[in-house]
Each structure stands twice: as C-alpha cells, then as structure tokens.
Amino acid sequence: MSMMRIGGLASGMDIDQIVRDLMKVERAPIDKLKQKKQLLEWQRDAYRDMNRLLNDLDRMIFDGVMRQSTFLQKKVTSSNENIVTATSTPSASNQTVEISNITQLATAARWTSGEIKNKSNGAVDVNASLASQFDGVPTTLSFQVTKPGSTTPETVSISIDPNTDTLNTLINKLNSNATLGVRAFYDDFTKKMVITKNETGEGSSIEITAGQVFLQNQLKFQVQTIGTSPNQQYFLQQDAGTGQNARFTINGLETERPSNTFTINGMTYTLKNTHTGTVTISSTTNTDAIFNSIKSFVDKYNETIDEISKKLKETRYRDYQPLTDEQREQLTEKQAEKWEEKARSGILRGDSILSNALSNMRQALYRKVEAAPEGFQQLAQIGITTTANYLEGGKLIIDEAKLKQKIEENPEAVYRLFSNNGEGANKGIVLQLRDEIKKTIKSIEDKAGNTLKTSNQYIIGKSILDLDTRISAAEDRLKRVEDRYWKQFSAMEKAVQRANSQSMYLMNAFGGGGQ
16 A cells, blocks of 8 residues: 655645655665666677677688688689580599590480370360370379389389379379489470480380370370280380480590589589580689688688777776666767767776687697698798787788698698697697687686576676666665655654644634734
C-alpha cells in the first residue's frame, strides 16, 4: 500500500524538490556503481572486438597461406584455346605438352526413331494414355545396358501402366533411371523421339530383353538383330557417327579417349574441336597467384596489429565517466554521443593480454624454420621484413621482386617456411602464429567471454553480476530512505497544519472577544 505524501501545503515549502535534492545525494553511490558496470560492459565489448579481429586473421591463415595448394598453384596456357584448354593439379610438375591431329571428338551414342503415329495413323498425343495411342503396349521394358568402355552390361527394368502412362511419363521414366543413363525427348515437329547416352565414347549399347516389338513397331526405333533363333539378341540401332572416342596425338603418341575431357600426369585437357595442326599446352608456377595470397595475409596481419596497437595507445579521458540518466537528459543526442566516445576511449589502454599477444605474434614470425631449405628459413630471406618505423608496431613490408623470385625458384620451400607441419623449430611460422592467436583468444574469452558463455563463466561477467546485486540492494535501500524522508516531511506538515489551526483559533477567539 502506497504511503500518502503531503507536499508542502501547510508549510509552503517545495517538499518534492527538497526530497529530490536529498535523494540526489543518496543516489550518488548507486550512480558510481552503474558507471563502473558500464565501463566493464564497454571493456568486455572491446575485448570481444579484438577477438573478432584475431579470429578473422586465423581464418585467413587457415584458408590461405596454411594450405599447400596455395603455394602450388599452376598457370596453364594453350596456344589455341579454341581447340584445346587445360588445367593442372597443384601437385603436377611444370610441363609442356603438344597435342596434334585431333581427327575426331568423342560423341555420345544416340538413337533416333522414325515418325511416330498413333494406331489410327494420326499424330500422337503425348499426354494421352499409351493404350489409347498404341496397340500391344507392354507392362515392362527391360534392357541390358553397356556403358562406354565397359564390357559388363547392367539390367534395367521400367514398369509401364498402359492405362495411365503417357508418352511423356514414359520419357520421364527413361530419363530418371540412373542405370540407363540417357536423355530422351519427343520432338512434336518431326514426330520423332531421340534417346542420347549421358556418357560419350565407344562401346555403348542398349540390348532389348523385353518390349522389343513395342519399341520397333510402335515407337519406330531401328532394332538390330544379332544371332539366330532361339539365341537372337535385339539392340537399339545407333545413329551413324555417334558413340565414338576422341582420337588425337599427344607428344607424338597416337591415342584415344572416350571423353573429350581427360587427365594425364596431373593435367586435365579438354578437346573442343578437330584440328590437323599442333596445339602447345604449358603449365608453370602461378607466381602472381601465390604472391597475392601471401600479400593478402601480410595485409590482414598488418591490419590486425594496427587495430590492436591503436587500442593499446588510445588516450584515456578519466574525467569523462559514463553518463548518469540525469546527466544524459541534460544533453542533446549529439552531445551525449561525443561524451560517450570520450568515456569509451582508452578502455584497453596498456592491456597486458593484448601487449603480450603483439609481442608473441611478432616473435612467431621472426623465428627460423629449420625444416625449410637453406635460403627459405626466415621471412627476411624471401623478401618480407619488418618496417623500420618502430611506432608501427612491427608491421610487415614486402620486397615484391625478391618474393616473386623466391616463389619462382622454389614454391615448395616457401610453403615449408610458412606451414611446415612439424614441432618446435621445424614448425612453419604461420602455424606458430596460429598457436599464439589461439592462446590470446582463450585468454580474452576467460576474461571477457563470448556470445556462447553466460556471465558467470568469465571474469568480467562475474564482476557485472556482483555489481547488479549491489545495485539492486542499493536501489531497495534508496526506496526505504525516500519513504523515510517523506514520512518525516509529512509529519512536519501535519504539525505545521495543527499549529496553524491553533493559531487561527486563538486569533478568532481574541478577535471575537474585542467586539
């Protein structure tokens, strides 16, 4: 039940203002607790921003200079890309290959029907039931399918319901059967159906073991008969000039492939057109791509240590404390923003976790990697050094010409310097750098947590919880103090009111007796 408050009607005093002024003094310790809590929250958020930077750098290392494939990228050129193109696996050696006399490209086997008519000798309705279109529709089509280059046929069975299946649904069943491996369609203009094998190359065949009459007489496919009764075999007759291998000469050797794309010694070639001349394919180390990967790492590293250094050197304005609610009400929004910017500044100034991180990260990059070949054991040997300006906190700079020369000379050695998988002095520098990054991230999370941790799982969070408890207790006490003040002033008002009433009575009494 709320207490009745009398606000100075009898005494003429501004009791509301007096209580507010008294409570302002009483609230000062709570405001200090809230300011301390705000500083801790800002510090926690600033720490987490640093961890985001470190995590970004760690991911870039993992996706870039840590991977062997980054340092073994190949640049492949073709003297005629309209005829032959190629790509190279990172592990393949640099090579030059000549491809000539491409007499034919690989093609897929194709089977084309004659003009299909319905049983009334009219145009086929592809959406009408097969039974209404054709006589003698089987309930099953069965095939023995041999893929290009294989000698082992596979069995395929396709069920048909003559009363519900249409030519369209039959085509869909042919296309969806993975073992059959074909693409079929019906062309309404020519009234013909075409079946094409998914794979190119010689040796593809489709033997009909059930439904031969339907395919031949109703769907008008040419059927080739092999053998004599009772051992006759029925095959769909391929279109002429389909289902053939690519034939060409590579470095003087005549050869063939079932596909126009094939791999030899880590190089994958794609034949695009026939050609009687010679096409030269060359693969070399992709120096520019490797250089750009290293430069991206250096840029990210420099960006990271620059941001950390700024936080460590940021000016701390101790006269600018977090605003209280009352102070914020007295400022414009822009003024409050400027004040808060000053109050936040230097929240991590001189922080020991970050200072140690910068020192340890620099040391990791300066170390010698014993497992790398001579001349590739330190960053300086491949053209990456520290800036001479000590105020920049150990940023890296690249001698572009020297680094590219070292990459061309031995990209594998550059990889070993960066990411050799070893222990101690044999460990690549970015692996050592990642170790230091992970240690720092762990130290920061122990102090400032992360989005997955509750407040009681890290140091700053526990301090904030303690302040919340103290603030809550202080707020309860403040309410009791305010109630006490109001009781005291209400009692005073009642006393003044009684005194005023008595005074008025006496005045009236004396005044009345004199008349």
